[in-house]
Amino acid sequence: MTLVLTLQPDDPTPPYEQLRRQLADLITAGLLGPGDRLPPLRQLAGDLGVAVGTVARAYRELEQEGLLTSRRGGGTRVAAGGQVPAGGRRQLLGGMAAEFVARARSLGFTDEEIIVALGRQLPLS
Amino acid sequence: MTLVLTLQPDDPTPPYEQLRRQLADLITAGLLGPGDRLPPLRQLAGDLGVAVGTVARAYRELEQEGLLTSRRGGGTRVAAGGQVPAGGRRQLLGGMAAEFVARARSLGFTDEEIIVALGRQLPLS
DNA sequence: ATCCTTGTGTCAACCATTAGACACAAACTA
DNA sequence: TAGTTTGTGTCTAATGGTTGACACAAGGAT
Numbered sequence: 001m002t003l004v005l006t007l008q009p010d011d012p013t014p015p016y017e018q019l020r021r022q023l024a025d026l027i028t029a030g031l032l033g034p035g036d037r038l039p040p041l042r043q044l045a046g047d048l049g050v051a052v053g054t055v056a057r058a059y060r061e062l063e064q065e066g067l068l069t070s071r072r073g074g075g076t077r078v079a080a081g082g083q084v085p086a087g088g089r090r091q092l093l094g095g096m097a098a099e100f101v102a103r104a105r106s107l108g109f110t111d112e113e114i115i116v117a118l119g120r121q122l123p124l125s
Numbered sequence: 126m127t128l129v130l131t132l133q134p135d136d137p138t139p140p141y142e143q144l145r146r147q148l149a150d151l152i153t154a155g156l157l158g159p160g161d162r163l164p165p166l167r168q169l170a171g172d173l174g175v176a177v178g179t180v181a182r183a184y185r186e187l188e189q190e191g192l193l194t195s196r197r198g199g200g201t202r203v204a205a206g207g208q209v210p211a212g213g214r215r216q217l218l219g220g221m222a223a224e225f226v227a228r229a230r231s232l233g234f235t236d237e238e239i240i241v242a243l244g245r246q247l248p249l250s
Numbered sequence: 251a252t253c254c255t256t257g258t259g260t261c262a263a264c265c266a267t268t269a270g271a272c273a274c275a276a277a278c279t280a
Numbered sequence: 281t282a283g284t285t286t287g288t289g290t291c292t293a294a295t296g297g298t299t300g301a302c303a304c305a306a307g308g309a310t
Contacts, residue, residue: 017137030233092232093232093238093239094245097246098246100221100222101243107150107156107218108154115248117219122239
């Protein structure tokens with residue numbers, strides 16, 4: 001599996017932001033490790049059907065966050081450690097779980113309902 | 126609890142879309158039932174700190190989806206049944222759960238990791 | 251009937267995002 | 281070294297969202 005990056009044209013969220021989030025998650029989750037190379041701007045832009053500047057912006061913002069490092073001619077790679085020290089992986093999943101549960105509860109679902117729904121997706125022992 | 130509608134200014138997602146999603150979820154979840162009245166355009170716009178047209182767009186799109194009905198002078202209310210027939214509530218939660226699990230898996234998390242993370246948020250048995 | 255409330259429509263202006271093209275600099279490659 | 285790759289920067293044009301203001305129409309309240 002090389003890379004799964006997609007854009008949803010019907011989503012009003014700006015493409016550069018959709019891309020930024022996906023890459024940030026992939027890096028934080030560890031699916032993309034330090035030193036791993038990302039697709040060149042023009043290639044990814046062509047694949048996704050967007051302008052070069054759009055991909056460049058996603059890369060640039062991630063670089064400012066310390067997740068990526070870019071060099072002319074050298075391409076763009078995942079930054080060495082630093083920003084994603086340790087437990088970043090666990091924290092990411094924990095945040096996702098907390099967000100999901102909080103949203104469900106705020107919509108009036110009971111814990112039991114939530115557990116039942118989850119039981120349809122994974123083996124809750 | 127009257128209504129909890131918030132906007133995140135730092136989120137590039139357009140405000141009208143943030144609002145639209147929150148209202149759609151509240152209605153589908155049944156927290157807002159048929160006939161329930163929504164805040165007047167000007168009041169909600171004032172509370173959220175956005176222009177009237179922004180709230181109007183969210184209301185308009187939800188009306189086109191059949192979730193709301195608006196009448197001049199009469200306000201905007203949740204549409205009577207129709208679009209949210211039955212099981213809409215269960216389907217909403219099911220979709221949320223499926224989405225969460227799929228996203229976690231695509232980030233390389235194992236089912237066991239996911240279950241552990243969820244266990245910190247709710248009483249899994 | 252009169253007044254208030256509320257949704258609807260229009261308008262001009264501003265800002266953000268994107269597209270598409272081009273040039274340039276630095277790193278890699280043969 | 282020479283040529284290619286790749287990120288960076290600039291520019292124009294187009295699109296879309298937001299603001300703020302205003303007017304208007306229709307339902308509700310007194």
